[in-house]
Amino acid sequence: xxxxxxxMRPERxxxxxxxxxxxxxxxxxxxxxxxxxRKVGAVQAVxxxxxxxxxxxxxxxxxxSGCGKSTTGRAILGLYRPTxxxxxxxxxxxxxxxxxxxxxxxxxxxxxxxxxxxxLNPRMTVGSIVAEPLVEHQVAKAxxxxxxxRELLDQVGLNPDYVNRYPHExxxxxxxxxxxxxxxxxDPDFIVCDEPIAALDVSIQAQVxxxxxxxxxxxxxxxxFISHDLSMVRHIADRVAVMYLGKMVELADVDxxxxxxxxxYTRALLxxxxxxxxxxxADRRRILLKGDLPDAANPPKxxxxxxxxxxxxxxxFDVEPEWRDLEGGRKVAxxxxx
Amino acid sequence: xxxxxxxxDGLIHAVNGVSFHLDEGELLAVVGESGSGKSVAMMSLLxxxxxxxxxIASGRVAFEGQDxxxxxxxxxxxxxxxxxxxxFQDPMTSLNPVFTxxxxxxEPLRTHLGMSRRQARKRAAELLELVGIxxxxxxxxxxxxxxxxxxxxxxxxxxxxxxxxxxxxxDEPTTALDVTVQAQILELxxxxxxxxxxxxxxxxxxxxxxxxxxxxxxxxxxxxxxEHARIGExxxxxxxxYTRALLxxxxxxxxxxxxxxxxxGQPPLLTREPDxxxxxxxxSHVHDRCRAENPPLERVSESHDVACWWDKERRAxxxxxLPESVxxx
Numbered sequence: 001x002x003x004x005x006x007x008m009r010p011e012r013x014x015x016x017x018x019x020x021x022x023x024x025x026x027x028x029x030x031x032x033x034x035x036x037x038r039k040v041g042a043v044q045a046v047x048x049x050x051x052x053x054x055x056x057x058x059x060x061x062x063x064x065s066g067c068g069k070s071t072t073g074r075a076i077l078g079l080y081r082p083t084x085x086x087x088x089x090x091x092x093x094x095x096x097x098x099x100x101x102x103x104x105x106x107x108x109x110x111x112x113x114x115x116x117x118x119x120l121n122p123r124m125t126v127g128s129i130v131a132e133p134l135v136e137h138q139v140a141k142a143x144x145x146x147x148x149x150r151e152l153l154d155q156v157g158l159n160p161d162y163v164n165r166y167p168h169e170x171x172x173x174x175x176x177x178x179x180x181x182x183x184x185x186x187d188p189d190f191i192v193c194d195e196p197i198a199a200l201d202v203s204i205q206a207q208v209x210x211x212x213x214x215x216x217x218x219x220x221x222x223x224x225f226i227s228h229d230l231s232m233v234r235h236i237a238d239r240v241a242v243m244y245l246g247k248m249v250e251l252a253d254v255d256x257x258x259x260x261x262x263x264x265y266t267r268a269l270l271x272x273x274x275x276x277x278x279x280x281x282a283d284r285r286r287i288l289l290k291g292d293l294p295d296a297a298n299p300p301k302x303x304x305x306x307x308x309x310x311x312x313x314x315x316x317f318d319v320e321p322e323w324r325d326l327e328g329g330r331k332v333a334x335x336x337x338x
Numbered sequence: 339x340x341x342x343x344x345x346x347d348g349l350i351h352a353v354n355g356v357s358f359h360l361d362e363g364e365l366l367a368v369v370g371e372s373g374s375g376k377s378v379a380m381m382s383l384l385x386x387x388x389x390x391x392x393x394i395a396s397g398r399v400a401f402e403g404q405d406x407x408x409x410x411x412x413x414x415x416x417x418x419x420x421x422x423x424x425x426f427q428d429p430m431t432s433l434n435p436v437f438t439x440x441x442x443x444x445e446p447l448r449t450h451l452g453m454s455r456r457q458a459r460k461r462a463a464e465l466l467e468l469v470g471i472x473x474x475x476x477x478x479x480x481x482x483x484x485x486x487x488x489x490x491x492x493x494x495x496x497x498x499x500x501x502x503x504x505x506x507x508x509d510e511p512t513t514a515l516d517v518t519v520q521a522q523i524l525e526l527x528x529x530x531x532x533x534x535x536x537x538x539x540x541x542x543x544x545x546x547x548x549x550x551x552x553x554x555x556x557x558x559x560x561x562x563x564x565e566h567a568r569i570g571e572x573x574x575x576x577x578x579x580y581t582r583a584l585l586x587x588x589x590x591x592x593x594x595x596x597x598x599x600x601x602x603g604q605p606p607l608l609t610r611e612p613d614x615x616x617x618x619x620x621x622s623h624v625h626d627r628c629r630a631e632n633p634p635l636e637r638v639s640e641s642h643d644v645a646c647w648w649d650k651e652r653r654a655x656x657x658x659x660l661p662e663s664v665x666x667x
Contacts, residue, residue: 064516171604201371202543206587206600213597228516231546235589235598272521274546276588278569281550288525289518292486 018088019190019222020053020076025085025095027068027075031297042083043297045071047246049085050323051331053190058216058223060237060254062230062269066293067243069226073192076224077109078102089190107137107186114195116175120167126153126178127163133185152181156211173204180211184219192224197232209236230273234258242266245304246296248323252330262326262337264311303335311336352378352392354561354612357635360505365531365538367552367569369545373605375561376541380507382407384422385414401505420450423498427510430490433482439466439493440478446500465496470526488519492526502534509541524551545588549573554641557581560606560616563635567642577644580617615647623648 026049028042046068053059061069075082078094087094090108092101113119120129130149134140140148150160156177167175176196183191193212197205209232215221227233233240234254241251242263250263261267268287275281289308294300300307306316315335323333353375360366370376381387383399383406399406402421406414418424426432434442443465444458453461459478466474469492482490491511498506508527512520528551531538542548548555548569555572557565557580565578576582586599603620615621618628627647635645638653 064518173604201605202545203371203584203587203601203605206589206598207602209589210598210600230517231589268518272517274520274524274544274550276545276549276573276585278549278573281546284550286521286525288522292488 017055018052019055020224021086021088022052022076023050023086023088025049025072025075025087026083027071027080028083041297044246044299045296046075046082047299048323049248051241051248051251053222053224054239055189055222056216056220057238058225058236060233060240061224061226061243062228062233062240063243064228064269064293066245066296068246068296069243070194072243073111073194073224073226077111077192078105079111107133107139108188109190109192110183110186110188112176112179112183112191112193112196115199116172116179117167117199119179120175122167125164125166126158126170129167129178130163130181130185133182137186139186148185152184155184155215156181171204172200173207176200176208177211180208180215184215187219188221190222190224192226194226195228196225198227198229205232212236230270242269245293245299247304247333248331249305249334250330250332252332253328256328256330262330262332263305263334264309264336265305268310303333351608351610351612352561353382354608356397356558356561356563358556358563358566360537360539362504363531363535363537364553365540365551367548367555368539368541368558369543369548369555370558371543371605373608374558375608376558377509378561379558380509380539380541383507384418384424385409385411386418386424416450419446419498419503420501421503422505422507423501423503425491425494425498425506425508425511428514430482430487430514432494433490435482438479438481439485440480443478443493443497443500446497450501461500462496465500466493468499468530469493469496470522471496487515488522491515491519491523495523495526495530499530499534503536505537505539507539507541510543511540512547513542513544520547527551545584557584561608561612562616562632562645563643564617564646565642565644566635571639571642575642577638577642577649578617578646579621579623579648583620583622615645621648 025046027046028044030039031041031043032038033040049072061072063069071080074080076087076094082095085095090105092105094102094105127149130152131145134145134148149163153160153162158174158177158181167178170178196212197208200208212223213236216223225233225237237254239251240254240257242249242265244265250257250261250266257266258270261270268289271287275284287310291308294307302318303309303316303321306312309316313336321333321335323331325331326337356379368376378387382394385406394407397407401417406417409417440459440462443462447453447458447461462478463475466477471477471489471492485493512523515523524547540552552569555567555569556563557578559580565572565576565581572581573585576585583599583601587601589598601620606616606619612632614630615628615633618624621628633645633647633650635643636650637643
């Protein structure tokens with residue numbers, strides 16, 4: 001902390017209960033072309049994100065496919081080496097460390113993946129899948145491990161006697177529970193949930209979401225909940241961040257964001273979500289966005305949303321809006337919002 | 339209509355006694371989870387399933403005085419794509435990547451309507467314009483990969499509309515798309531319906547989408563229709579325990595911080611002879627009769643049908659009229 005306070009950059013006040021703090025996170029993927037595989041450009045998947053995740057909260061991260069929300073989650077966990085920026089977690093900068101130091105940090109931050117079919121090895125039994133993190137980090141002897149695995153399976157609502165079964169013997173919802181048990185094995189503080197319910201049926205989604213909320217209350221977990229399902233995010237999240245084309249456009253408490261969205265993109269996104277009530281649907285006005293998402297390797301000048309924004313003014317095509325604070329602890333990146 | 343699949347593990351009763359009608363110009367939504375038989379039912383209508391392993395065990399599909407199930411291969415080919423259009427879920431896998439978009443739109447025009455190449459090309463450009471693709475004429479020579487997901491789905495709609503069908507069957511057409519693109523497609527379909535006046539069967543698992551566009555709705559579970567009603571009636575007065583539980587499990591219908599009411603258990607395996615209510619294993623109102631006898635779809639009020647023993651008893655007790663307290667959830 002001392003070393004940071006002495007640097008020239010103005011340090012944002014970080015409250016004591018901040019668990020993860022992200023500053024200017026950038027993740028560019030190079031594009032190579034031609035016979036010589038020369039670098040011709042970069043896909044700016046994530047371009048300058050700054051936000052904090054508080055201990056014990058669920059931060060929802062929403063946006064459409066290709067906006068960089070999964071990349072953000074992975075970069076925070078150190079699964080990618082960010083192009084620039086810092087990720088403060090557990091007294092370390094995840095973006096700068098590597099090797100053994102990063103490995104020691106890993107047990108405290110885990111991930112739940114979208115597709116439980118693809119993220120579970122079909123040739124391993126459920127027991128060995130859930131025990132793998134314990135083996136890898138050498139936290140328990142074999143006997144203790146077996147007991148811990150049974151405890152974990154019980155915790156996520158699976159019968160502990162299923163340890164010797166294989167993933168294909170389970171349904172989608174049960175497989176997602178196995179993925180959750182694996183993520184819990186090392187007793188983490190922070191879990192990135194990357195679209196954990198997108199591959200599940202509606203009636204099963206509610207089961208998994210309830211389980212995630214139960215576990216949070218019982219174990220004091222902090223979630224980064226990445227999803228494109230806004231109604232589910234509204235249900236589970238405390239605060240919500242909205243991304244568009246690699247940038248964060250708005251961050252606010254869940255009720256404030258859904259009742260008074262400040263950014264034109266947030267407004268369009270919310271108006272596009274179908275409401276399961278024919279009476280409301282009958283006289284709803286949708287904000288329809290024109291055109292398609294621009295290419296992330298060649299984003300528009302000025303505000304990234306300017307090409308599709310129904311409210312854009314001349315300034316928007318020229319000057320990039322800054323990521324600024326509004327009252328009520330919310331943040332927005334738009335010239336017009338106040 | 340009954341469709342079964344012959345597999346190594348025995349028969350799968352995918353669609354079991356499904357009957358419904360479609361009025362001219364209306365939009366009928368079919369909702370259900372994966373494995374509920376909604377896609378198989380619609381594909382059976384048009385003989386789109388591979389036989390074997392599939393077999394349409396019984397059933398009749400009356401359309402313009404013909405029975406589609408009994409039609410020969412060449413007979414059904416004259417209906418498919420011409421009188422009945424079909425839109426599939428994933429526009430990337432259902433468009434052929436090695437042909438231009440223009441060629442794929444012109445194909446049904448030339449086979450079904452016998453248009454010349456020039457006529458077909460003109461009509462194809464009109465169709466692309468109709469579905470809202472800018473610079474339509476120039477884009478006819480592009481390949482599917484040059485279009486975005488939403489644009490590809492628009493191309494699919496253009497192909498389905500090419501021969502001016504009476505009926506359009508759309509199988510989860512917006513599921514693979516982002517919400518803002520989905521909103522564009524939904525508005526497009528509403529607009530096209532008004533202009534062209536065709537009937538649409540819209541298969542979806544999203545009750546929110548159904549609420550926005552449908553006139554009537556069918557809820558399927560375990561290969562059967564469990565409830566059918568006008569759209570407003572179904573959301574206001576759901577009767578089948580599955581429909582009620584499904585509505586309860588949606589986050590949008592809860593107060594903040596309230597737990598989602600989930601449906602316990604798993605969807606049924608369809609290997610057993612369907613002589614029981616498919617929802618009985620997960621139903622909170624289950625009793626002995628549900629496990630022994632499959633409830634028939636019965637009319638409870640004008641254009642509202644339910645297949646449930648529990649609901650039938652409730653109706654009997656209240657003499658056809660339900661007391662208010664039953665609705666309160």
